[in-house]
Each structure stands twice: as C-alpha cells, then as structure tokens.
Amino acid sequence: MISEFDTSQINTWCPSCLNNIALRSVKKSFVALVKDGLNKRKLTVVADIGCAGKFFDYLNVNGFYGLHGRALPTAFGVKMANPELKVFAFLGDGGAYAEGLNHLVHLSRLNPDLTALVFNNRIFALTINQVTPVTEYGYRGSTTPEGSADHPYNPLSVALSAGASFVARVSVLNPEMMESVIKKASQHQGFSLIEVLQPCLTFRPDDRIQLQKQSYLINKPASSQAAAQKIIRSWNYESGRIPLGVFYQQKRPTWEERHQIQNWRRLKRKIGYQSLNQKRS
Ligand SMILES: Cc1ncc(C[n+]2csc(CCOP(=O)(O)OP(=O)(O)O)c2C)c(N)n1
Numbered sequence: 603m604i605s606e607f608d609t610s611q612i613n614t615w616c617p618s619c620l621n622n623i624a625l626r627s628v629k630k631s632f633v634a635l636v637k638d639g640l641n642k643r644k645l646t647v648v649a650d651i652g653c654a655g656k657f658f659d660y661l662n663v664n665g666f667y668g669l670h671g672r673a674l675p676t677a678f679g680v681k682m683a684n685p686e687l688k689v690f691a692f693l694g695d696g697g698a699y700a701e702g703l704n705h706l707v708h709l710s711r712l713n714p715d716l717t718a719l720v721f722n723n724r725i726f727a728l729t730i731n732q733v734t735p736v737t738e739y740g741y742r743g744s745t746t747p748e749g750s751a752d753h754p755y756n757p758l759s760v761a762l763s764a765g766a767s768f769v770a771r772v773s774v775l776n777p778e779m780m781e782s783v784i785k786k787a788s789q790h791q792g793f794s795l796i797e798v799l800q801p802c803l804t805f806r807p808d809d810r811i812q813l814q815k816q817s818y819l820i821n822k823p824a825s826s827q828a829a830a831q832k833i834i835r836s837w838n839y840e841s842g843r844i845p846l847g848v849f850y851q852q853k854r855p856t857w858e859e860r861h862q863i864q865n866w867r868r869l870k871r872k873i874g875y876q877s878l879n880q881k882r883s
C-alpha cells in the first residue's frame with residue numbers, strides 16, 4: 603500500500619505541482635521494491651535542497667538532508683558506510699547540474715550502486731525562478747529580465763562520457779513509465795541516473811505543453827555508448843524533439859566490488875590518536 607510511505611508533513615509544493623504525480627510514482631516503486639523482498643528499513647533517501655529535495659519530507663523512509671549540490675557525495679558516503687542500504691538521491695537540475703556537477707561526473711566514473719533522480723524543471727525553482735545550466739537562451743527569469751544570454755550544456759551526455767552505466771530520462775506526465783524506469787534503475791548494479799522532466803507550472807507553465815508535444819519514447823537502450831550519445835545529444839535542452847526512455851545500460855564492476863568494500867568494513871584499524879596528539883604537542 604502506498605500509504606505506508608506517507609508522512610504527516612504539510613505539503614509545501616505549489617498547489618497542483620506536478621511533483622505530486624512523481625511522488626506517487628516513487629511511492630509505487632518503493633512498494634514494489636518492498637514487495638520484491640527489500641527490507642523497508644534499508645530504503646534510504648538522500649535529499650538535496652530545493653523543491654526536489656522536499657520529496658524526502660513526504661516519504662516515510664530513513665534518510666538524510668544534504669547541502670545544496672551535495673546530495674550525491676552524501677549518498678555515496680551513506681552507501682560506503684553501509685553497502686546493504688538501497689540508496690536513492692533526490693535532487694534538482696540546479697543541485698545536480700550546477701552546484702553539484704563535479705559529483706555527477708565522479709559518481710558516473712566511479713559507479714557506486716545507487717540511483718539519482720534529477721528533477722529537471724530548468725530553473726532554480728525554490729529560490730523563485732533563476733536560470734540553471736539547462737535553461738534555454740533567452741529565458742526571462744528573476745535575475746535575467748532581458749533574457750538569459752547563455753546556452754545550456756547537455757548533462758546526460760557529460761555523465762555518459764564520464765562512464766555512467768545507466769542513463770535515462772522520464773517525464774512526470776508519464777507516471778507509469780517513470781515507475782518502470784525507477785524499477786529498472788534500482789535493479790541495475792551501479793550508478794543509475796534518471797532525469798525526470800518536471801515542468802514547473804508556477805514559473806514555466808508552457809513547458810507542460812511543450813513536453814507533451816515534443817517528447818517521444820525510445821524502444822530500448824542503445825547498443826553502444828556512441829549510439830547512446832547520438833540519441834542523448836539529439837535534444838540540446840533548447841528546441842526540438844525530446845527523447846524519453848533508458849538511453850544506455852551497461853554492466854560493469856561497481857565501486858563497492860572494485861574496492862572489495864565488504865572486506866574493507868571488517869578491517870580493524872589501530873589509529874592511535876593519543877600518540878598523534880603527543881607528537882603534535
Ligand atoms: C550552497 C547553497 N547555495 C544556494 C542555496 C539556495 N538555494 C536553495 S534551493 C535553491 C534552488 C534549487 O534549485 P534546484 O536544485 O533546481 O531544485 P528545484 O527547487 O528547482 O527543485 C537554491 C539556489 C543553498 N540553500 N545552498
């Protein structure tokens with residue numbers, strides 16, 4: 603039952619925010635994971651700061667609020683400390699693609715077994731409508747009244763180049779697909795990146811229509827990294843058709859496997875803090 607993941611927190615998203623649809627998909631995916639045998643206590647959410655971070659407020663699971671832009675290294679630390687946890691990071695496009703871009707690159711490269719859900723509304727929404735690195739040229743936001751003078755970059759392409767082993771894009775307007783991709787990502791052994799297109803109805807209401815008109819589903823993941831780059835780069839975050847689906851999935855050793863983290867955790871270290879202090883004095 604999805605109500606087992608409800609909390610008593612007051613919902614402070616804007617009325618009718620499409621994140622509410624996504625929240626339902628997330629809860630349904632969590633129900634399915636528990637049904638498949640995952641201990642609910644092992645489900646762990648690490649949240650960034652922003653509207654996207656608030657998912658954690660409305661999910662009755664263990665977790666941690668990171669600093670803005672730092673949900674990914676925090677999630678990685680949680681996983682390192684206890685590899686038995688099933689870790690999901692919730693962050694926005696600002697947190698993932700601006701402040702936290704370096705972490706996205708390194709987690710893609712290092713491949714720890716955790717899932718990142720990046721809610722992309724193409725603005726810093728909670729701080730009221732500033733451009734992020736995936737906002738299009740010409741966008742009039744609160745700090746760009748004359749229109750943004752900069753073009754976006756393609757973060758999924760960067761993540762793939764850095765070695766991401768699972769790269770997908772879904773839309774909050776297609777909750778069944780979102781649910782199924784979350785399931786696939788959580789079954790994937792390694793770092794899975796899901797970009798969730800989430801039109802902000804308050805500041806960018808036209809995005810909803812654009813997403814409806816311009817998005818299309820791809821059939822299956824690309825068979826090579828080069829083919830995945832081609833499909834990912836077919837949308838430049840400004841104009842044109844928007845592909846949705848799992849673009850790339852590759853089995854390769856996780857960070858935990860390569861570092862034999864199970865053995866590592868059993869090591870008993872004698873650090874000798876006292877002698878360190880003596881040397882200093
Ligand atoms: C280090 C730091 N920088 C800036 C902020 C201010 N801040 C809080 S939420 C936010 C916007 C977040 O945007 P995004 O990550 O895209 O999430 P959204 O609100 O759009 O879901 C910002 C800039 C902060 N809290 N901490």
Ligand SMILES: [Mg+2]
Nearest residue numbers: 694695725727
């Ligand atoms: Mg945002």
